[in-house]
Amino acid sequence: MTMQAWMAEGPRWPSRTLRAAVAAIPMLLVACDGVGDGRSASPSPDAPSAPLEPPAPVENRARALVETSLRLDLAAQRGEAVVSIAASQQPGVSFDVGALEIHSVTSALGTLRFRQQDGQLDIGLPSSDGPLDIVIDYRFAAQDDFNGWMPEPGVSFLWPDFCGNLFPCRDEPAAGQRYRLTVSGVPEGNTAVYPQRIPAAAPAYMPAVALGDYRVLSLGTTRDGTEVKLWHLPGEAEHAVDGTQYLAQSMDFFEQTYGPYAFGDVVGSVSVRWGPGRFGGMEHHPFWHVASEAMGSPEIHAHEAAHGWFGNGVRMACWEDFALSEGTASYLAARALDQQGIDLWPEYECRLQRVCTDERVNTVARPSDCNAIRLRDHPLWSDVPYMKGAQFLRQVAERVGANAVDDALARFYRERFGTEARMQDLVDHLRAAFPSESLGIEALAQGWLYQRACPSVPDRVCR
Numbered sequence: 001m002t003m004q005a006w007m008a009e010g011p012r013w014p015s016r017t018l019r020a021a022v023a024a025i026p027m028l029l030v031a032c033d034g035v036g037d038g039r040s041a042s043p044s045p046d047a048p049s050a051p052l053e054p055p056a057p058v059e060n061r062a063r064a065l066v067e068t069s070l071r072l073d074l075a076a077q078r079g080e081a082v083v084s085i086a087a088s089q090q091p092g093v094s095f096d097v098g099a100l101e102i103h104s105v106t107s108a109l110g111t112l113r114f115r116q117q118d119g120q121l122d123i124g125l126p127s128s129d130g131p132l133d134i135v136i137d138y139r140f141a142a143q144d145d146f147n148g149w150m151p152e153p154g155v156s157f158l159w160p161d162f163c164g165n166l167f168p169c170r171d172e173p174a175a176g177q178r179y180r181l182t183v184s185g186v187p188e189g190n191t192a193v194y195p196q197r198i199p200a201a202a203p204a205y206m207p208a209v210a211l212g213d214y215r216v217l218s219l220g221t222t223r224d225g226t227e228v229k230l231w232h233l234p235g236e237a238e239h240a241v242d243g244t245q246y247l248a249q250s251m252d253f254f255e256q257t258y259g260p261y262a263f264g265d266v267v268g269s270v271s272v273r274w275g276p277g278r279f280g281g282m283e284h285h286p287f288w289h290v291a292s293e294a295m296g297s298p299e300i301h302a303h304e305a306a307h308g309w310f311g312n313g314v315r316m317a318c319w320e321d322f323a324l325s326e327g328t329a330s331y332l333a334a335r336a337l338d339q340q341g342i343d344l345w346p347e348y349e350c351r352l353q354r355v356c357t358d359e360r361v362n363t364v365a366r367p368s369d370c371n372a373i374r375l376r377d378h379p380l381w382s383d384v385p386y387m388k389g390a391q392f393l394r395q396v397a398e399r400v401g402a403n404a405v406d407d408a409l410a411r412f413y414r415e416r417f418g419t420e421a422r423m424q425d426l427v428d429h430l431r432a433a434f435p436s437e438s439l440g441i442e443a444l445a446q447g448w449l450y451q452r453a454c455p456s457v458p459d460r461v462c463r
């Protein structure tokens, strides 16, 4: 019997770890060939004695996911996820699977056992000393409430924790992995805009697909060689071109100021039909989405681009660190547009004024704890982390200089890229970068991030 034959017979499941199974194989060869020392081969303690059952499903959310290759058939609503699972001394692996209908889970070892309950998929995967690939075949349901694949507008929306309605994932913001994407079942006359590859670790809300009758324009190439594009829908060319006129320069500013961009060498804004009254964007790098109604807003385009550095490049450790993503992206957008003669601060001050004076909106920007809240229905999902976070950085810049803050943010990005960080990590980093202003920076953090009342309210006449 050869190893191939052993594999071809179907899985004889190792009782302990893969390492133990592989170690047992030479002994099985000896026993089958009838050669050896003349005595009958008796099974060693490590050898599988009979065809064993595949291991039972075990919960293991700590086992990292390295890369997911997704094939999505949008017409059939079928998906195949090939997931590279990290080595682990603990067996099992778990995913968030929302409303997915799981058909099968297989690996090179054969069919794997799984159980699905309360939106979680637990798989009976042995422990291993190296990465293991598994294949999950499944069906995903159509959604209509910004919680998965929405066929009617032709757009996916996974923020904040709906990834499990489209593919097996880990929905916490700190969990990063690489992605590959293939999309089929695209209706006649439509283009599917999606990245074939996300080459650096990204949170699970980042991969996205948009369908539409897209026209694509090149907006220019940065000095680092990143091509910046615009995908717009019919009838919106004028305001889309108008809104993106600063985007290539903004990308160039981010790259030159904060560090290299990591999610591809072609990027851009994709107009999506979120529907009336939904203004904004979503940081689906490298092809971030911007609501059709917001395509004329230079701020939204710059803000979504900035998430390539904060939110995606450096991920949030906890949902409570929303300000690390949104406050910093808002601040970076203001910095990039300021270089091009656009002052976002009057508008930001009005937004901050609203946050500070509306009792129904105002909250602490960085609540204590980690992942104790569910952001999708928590009051923190508001303008508070955006505007208080940006104001905190602006007031640090008033003390030490905006260029010095840029340098400190660049070092933070370099040090924390590809990992998660807390807002307090950034505060500590700034205090260490400016020792003579450390106490002042701590006071600003207390005022803008950790207490509800605003330390000051912008004195400005706002609409």
Ligand SMILES: [Zn+2]
Binding pocket: 283, 303, 304, 307, 325, 326, 329
């Ligand atoms: Zn944002």
